Amino acid sequence: MQAAFWFWFPAIALVVGTGTALSSKSDLIKKLSKIIAVIGFVMVLFSPVTVPESPSSAAGHLLGSIVGPCALLVTGIYLLAFSGNVEVGKLSSTDRKIGSVCTFLGLVWLEGMHWWTWTPMLNGEVNPYWLVFWPTFLLLSTGLSSGAAFSLRYLGDSREQESNFMLVISSLTFTLTALGMILDGPNISAEIFRDSFWLAVSDIFGLGLGVGLSILVFAFVIWVYESSLPPTKSLDAPSQQELVQASSIVAKHIGGEQE
Numbered sequence: 464m465q466a467a468f469w470f471w472f473p474a475i476a477l478v479v480g481t482g483t484a485l486s487s488k489s490d491l492i493k494k495l496s497k498i499i500a501v502i503g504f505v506m507v508l509f510s511p512v513t514v515p516e517s518p519s520s521a522a523g524h525l526l527g528s529i530v531g532p533c534a535l536l537v538t539g540i541y542l543l544a545f546s547g548n549v550e551v552g553k554l555s556s557t558d559r560k561i562g563s564v565c566t567f568l569g570l571v572w573l574e575g576m577h578w579w580t581w582t583p584m585l586n587g588e589v590n591p592y593w594l595v596f597w598p599t600f601l602l603l604s605t606g607l608s609s610g611a612a613f614s615l616r617y618l619g620d621s622r623e624q625e626s627n628f629m630l631v632i633s634s635l636t637f638t639l640t641a642l643g644m645i646l647d648g649p650n651i652s653a654e655i656f657r658d659s660f661w662l663a664v665s666d667i668f669g670l671g672l673g674v675g676l677s678i679l680v681f682a683f684v685i686w687v688y689e690s691s692l693p694p695t696k697s698l699d700a701p702s703q704q705e706l707v708q709a710s711s712i713v714a715k716h717i718g719g720e721q722e
Contacts, residue, residue, distance in 0.1 A: 466517040470510045474522075476503030511585065521585055525592040528583040532572035539566030543628070570635070573600070577643060582650040589650055598656065598663040601640045608633035 480500030484493050506513070508530075510523035542562025546554035575581040577597060583590040612629035615622035643656045701709070 465514050466519050469506060469513040470517060470519045470523065473503040473506035473510075476500065477507060478503075515586075521590050521592050524585050525583055525590050525596060528576070528590070528593070529573070529596065532569040532576075535565045535569030535572065539563065539569060573597070574639065577651060577656075578648050580649060582648070584650070594651070594655065594659040595663065598640075598643075598660040599666065601636050601643070602660070602663050602667060604636040605633050605640065608636065 476499050480496045480498075480503060484496035484500060487493050487496060507523045508527045510517070510520040511527075514520050539562045542554060542558045543566065546556065546559035546562060572581070576583060576593070583593045608629045612626045612633060615626035615629065640660065643651075643653065644660060645653055647653050648656075
């Protein structure tokens, strides 16, 4: 009951409040939803203190550990994206420099959690959710940045600079992944990282396979439904009387001599 009150109910409030704030049209409901989401977020962050004996508190501990670097990364990517080659709402070159610094600091912060003593530790052990988050983050960063670089270069217009930047990010995250699989960190060995990485690969593969199968099943259901519909009845050709009536209506609405 303590875990439900101090962790699961706040987690549900965080999800529901965020979704309602983004989807509701009422300003009052949006404000209330934001307040509920913030309260839920804070309670989840403090779950390692409020319910330290619950295994679920490890999620709150990880969230509190990565909220700083993730906020820097999101801010940096936003500033970099809207200070580049955009037509509307372009930010200044100073914002672009700030975005670069924020992105760099966010990556260094996250790297310090693997290669230095900043690893999220809970009860004297590495937070198990960190072993899920970090390999998944590196894998998704490598794949998404590579895809973005390809799209910007071959589908975009005058986006070579942004494409090169995404290639640098992809190369960096790939290198960090390879180093993590070879070298031991102060708290995470290369063997543990390899095991966690392949588990992350299987998770992402399973997620992609599930999404793809869901789309195929949805398309199959639509195809079966449309195949069962009766064919559309064709209209008969207009009669001579209908043609005369249509001609008279058209004749009344063309000309323009009165204007």
